[in-house]
Amino acid sequence: MPIYTAPVADMQFILHEVLKVTSTGIPGYDELEPDFTAAVLEEAGKLARDVLAPLNRVGDAQGCRLENGVVRTPEGFAEAFHQLKEGGWTALDCDPAYGGQGLPYLMQTAVGEIFVSANMAFNMYQGLTHGAYSAIHAHGSEEQKRIYLPKMVTCDWTGTMNLTEPHAGTDLGMMRTKAEPQDDGSYRITGQKIFISAGDHDMAENIIHLVLAKAPGGGEGTKGVSLFIVPKVLVNEDGSLGEHNAVSVGKIEEKMGIHGNATCVMNYDGAKGFLLGELHKGMRAMFTMMNEARLGVGLQGYAVAEAAYQNALAYAKDRLQGRSLSGQGTTDGPADPLIVHPDIRRNLMEQKSFIEGARALTFWGAQMIDRAAKLDDAKAEGLISLLTPVIKGFQTDKGFECTVAAQQVFGGHGYIEEWGMSQFARDARIAMIYEGANGIQALDLVGRKLAADGGKHALAFFHLIRHFLLENAENERLRGFTGPLKQASKDVQKAAMFFADKGLKNPDEALAGSYDFMTMMGHLCLGYMWAEMAKAAMEALDAGRGDRDMLEAKIATGRFYMARQLPATALHLARIESGAEPVMGLPAEAF
C-alpha cells in the first residue's frame, strides 16, 4: 500500500524563506505566519494520510459504477467527502460573503497539492466545484450567486464543466449543443457532452453543470457560444430542491486511470438552463474556469509525482540489490540498498529536483494570482497569464515522466498493480490531455501569450531573471546557479527572437517549435526558482534559521537541476532554429 506524508517542511520553506509571504504586502498575507500555515498544512496532511491516501487504491480498483442512472462512487468516498466538508477544506479561499474562509489562493494551492497527492481522482470532485464556483462568482447575477454559491462553497452541491462534444474537442466552434430561449427567461438546452469529470455521483444533493451551448443569433464558431447553469435538480425560489432536470448520464467511460472519478457522457434533453454572464460571450466566462483549471492541472502534474516519488524513495532505501561499486555500501549483508547505486540516485534526483522546483513555481504563480486579484497588479496578471500554459504543459509532461521514473525504481514490482506505482503513472497521464492537450498549451504560449500586449509579459518575465542575475552578479556562492540560469535565459530569448523573426512570414516556423519552446520555458522557470531557492537557503543557513540538513539538501538538489536539467534549453533552441522544414517537409499525403 503506497504511503504519503505531506511535505510540510518544504512548503514552509517556500512560503516563508523564498516567497516571504508575510512581508509581501498582499492583503490577507499578513495572517500567513509560519505557525498558522504549518498548522493548516499539518492538519490537511493528516486528512490526506489517514483518509484520502488509503482510498486511492480502492478508487482505482473499484472505479465508479452507473446504477439505474446514478453514479456510485467507490467504497469510502462518500464518508471521506463528508470529512472533507466537515473540516471546511472545500471553502478555504472562497468568498466569506458566501460562507468561505477568505484565505489567499496560495493557501488553497498548498492544501490542494496535499489532497491531490493523496488521491487525485477523489480531489477532482471538489476541484471542479471550485472552478464552477469561480465562474459563477465572477460572472453570475446577484441572484445566481445567492442561490448557488453558499451550497457550492460547502460542496453540498458540486459543479462540473461541460465543453467537449464527440466531434468537437479542442475546436469548440464546431459545437452542436443548442440553447433555445424560453418565455420565462430560461433556456432549453439540448445536446450531448462528453468527458465530463465528476459528471454524476452520490456524494452531493445537487450537481451544478456549467454547459457551453449555442443560442440563436450568435454567429459562427466560438463567437456564438454562451455559458449556462444547468442544475441536475432544479432549485425552487426558496432554495429548496425541486424537480429533476432533463439531464442524464449516458455512460461512464472506462479510462486508463483516475478510476475513482466518474467521467461521464452527459445528455441534455431539453434541460432547463440559465444564462451565466453575457449572451454569446460564454467563452470568456468559461476561461475563468479554464485558467483556474489549467493551473490546477499543472499542480496535479507535480503533486502525483510527489506521491510516486515518496514511494520510490522509500523502496530505494529499503530494497537490497547489488553492491555499491564505489564502496559507499551501507550494509553488512549480501547487498546494499538501491539508493547507493548512481543510476538510481540520478533517477531520484531527477524526480526530486523537478518536484521541488515545480512546487516553488506553482506557489509563486498562486502568489501572482493573489497579487493580481488583491492588489490589481497588472504585471502579476500578465506574468501568470504568460506562464499558465507553461505550468500546465511542462509540469504535467515532466510530472508524468517522474511517475514513470518512480515506477522504474521498483523494477518488476512497479508493473504490478498491487504496489500502486502503475496507478500514479496512469492517473498522471490524463493531466497531459485534459483542460487543453499540451500541444494546445504550446500553441497558446507561442501563438498568443508570447506576443500578447506587444510582448510586454514576456519581457517582464525575462526582466525578472535579468534582475536576479544583476543583483547576484557578485555572489560567488551562487555562481553554480547564476551561470546556467544566464545561459538558459539567453537560449529562451534567442528562441523567442527566432519566432518573432520568422513566424510572421510563416506561422509554421513558430508553430513547429512551439512544443520545444514550452519545454524550454518550463526549464527556465524551474531554473529561476532553483536559483531563488538556493539563495534563500544560503541566507537562512547564514542566519542560523531552519533545519541545516534540509537547507543543505535544498542547495544540493538545486545544483543537480542546474547541472543536469537546465542545459536542455540548448537542445530545444537547436530544434527550434532548425525551423519548420524538417517538420513540415514531408507532405501530409506522403505519410
Next chain:
Amino acid sequence: MPIYTAPVADMQFILHEVLKVTSTGIPGYDELEPDFTAAVLEEAGKLARDVLAPLNRVGDAQGCRLENGVVRTPEGFAEAFHQLKEGGWTALDCDPAYGGQGLPYLMQTAVGEIFVSANMAFNMYQGLTHGAYSAIHAHGSEEQKRIYLPKMVTCDWTGTMNLTEPHAGTDLGMMRTKAEPQDDGSYRITGQKIFISAGDHDMAENIIHLVLAKAPGGGEGTKGVSLFIVPKVLVNEDGSLGEHNAVSVGKIEEKMGIHGNATCVMNYDGAKGFLLGELHKGMRAMFTMMNEARLGVGLQGYAVAEAAYQNALAYAKDRLQGRSLSGQGTTDGPADPLIVHPDIRRNLMEQKSFIEGARALTFWGAQMIDRAAKLDDAKAEGLISLLTPVIKGFQTDKGFECTVAAQQVFGGHGYIEEWGMSQFARDARIAMIYEGANGIQALDLVGRKLAADGGKHALAFFHLIRHFLLENAENERLRGFTGPLKQASKDVQKAAMFFADKGLKNPDEALAGSYDFMTMMGHLCLGYMWAEMAKAAMEALDAGRGDRDMLEAKIATGRFYMARQLPATALHLARIESGAEPVMGLPAEAF
C-alpha cells in the same frame, strides 16, 4: 478498434536497399530474394491483421484467469495459437535437424516485429519458447535436444525463463531456490519464482520451465547457480507425457498491461529437474536466453510503437479540428484534419523517425547475429554484444515515449480504453523493465561492454561510422546527414573518453552518466542508420528503383531525425561531463 498493417514496403527497403542481404555472403541469405521475403512478410502480415490484432483488445480486457490451478487464456487465443503453429511461424529460424525451417535470424526478426505489433502479449508465448529452445539447443545434451526441441520448435510444448525471486530481482546472487542432486542423476528443485511470463496457459500440452537454482558446492553469489530443465509434465523415455511434475502456479499477477500474457508466481515443491549445461555455470546458459530476450524486448519497444503510430496517423488524417494557420488546409469544411497542424506533425515525425530508425538498427543487429553464427565473425559478435543493451534500453524507452505521443494525438479519446491507445502505452511500459531494467542495461553498457576486450568493440563501432563519413565526405547531397552524424559521433566519443579518464579512479563518475550514455549511443546508432538509409534511398532514386514517393519520404524523415533528434547527444554529453558530484552530492540519508 485499432488497425494494423504490416510495414512490408519499409522492411523490404531495409532488407534489400540498405542491408542488401543477398549480396552479403552470409550463408542462407542468398535465398532472401525480394520476392521471397515479400511473400513471407505479406503472409505474416495477413495473420497479424486478420487474427492477432483483433485479439489484442480482447486479451487486454479479459486477461488470464487462474481456474483450479490452470491458467485460462483469453477467448480466441488458443485458436490463434493453433493457426500460428499450423502456418509454421514458430519454427522459422529453428534448426532443421529438429523440424525448423532454418531461415536466417533476420527473417525471424522481421516476422517477429509484425506479430509483436499486432499483439505483444500473445506473441510472448512463442517468444519465450524460442528463448528456451535456443538455450537447450546451445547447452543441452544430445538426448535433451532430441526430447525437447522438436516439440518446442512446433510450440506443442512452450517454454519459460525462471530467474526472479521475491527478494532477488536483478541481484540473482541472492537466489534461494535450491537444487538437490538425486540418485538417478536428476535434481529436486524447491523454491518460488516470480514474474514468470507465460508461466502457465491452456494452449500447449506441456511447458518446459528453465529454472535457475543453487546446487550444493557452488559457492557464493551467481557463481553457485545452475540451470535446470523442469517440465510441467514429465516426459517418458518414449517421448510420451508422464506424470505431472511438482510445479504449480501460485497466482497470476495483476499488471499494468500485457494482460493477455499470464505472469505467474511459480512454486517448485521438490520438482524433478534436469541439469542444462554445466553445473554451477548456469548463468552462462541463461545468458544465451537473456541476450536473445533482450534483443527481442528491444524489438518490442519499436514494434508496439509502430502499431500505436499507425493508429495515431489514421486519426490525425481523419479527425477534423481547427484550421491550418499557414493556409495548408485541405478541406472546405469547418476544420482541417489534425495532420495539418505543425505540432501534430512534429509529434508524428518523432514517432515515424524513431520507429523506422529502430527497425533498421534491429534488422542490422539481427544480421550481425547471423554473421556471428554463420560466418563465425568475431567482429559482428562484438558489435552486437556492445549494442544489445542499447537496442534493449534505448528502443524501449523511446518506444514507450512514442506510444504516449501516439495516445496524445487522440486527445481525450486517447485516455479511453475503448480506443486502444492506452493499451499500447500500458503494454509498452513493461519492455523498459523486464529482461533487466533499463538502468541495468546502461550499467552493462558502461560498466562492461564499453571496455570489454580492451574497448575493441566500441572502437569497431566508432570505426564503422568514421568509415561511412570518409566514404561520403564528398557527397554534397548527404551533407545534412554526415554533418550531424560526425558531431554526434564526436560527442559520444568524448563521453567515452570522460569515462575512461575519470571512471577508473571513481566508478561513480562513469555510473552517474551511464543512462545518458546509453541514450546518446542510441541516438548515434539511429543517426548512423538514417545516414545509411538516406544514402540507399538516394541511390535507389538515381537508379530508378522502387517507389519514388516512399524513397523521398524516407529522406525527409531522416532529415527530421538528423535536425531535431540527433542533437540530443550534446545534452547527454553535457550531463555526463558534469560528473558524479551533482548526482551523488546529496547523501543517501539526506533524501
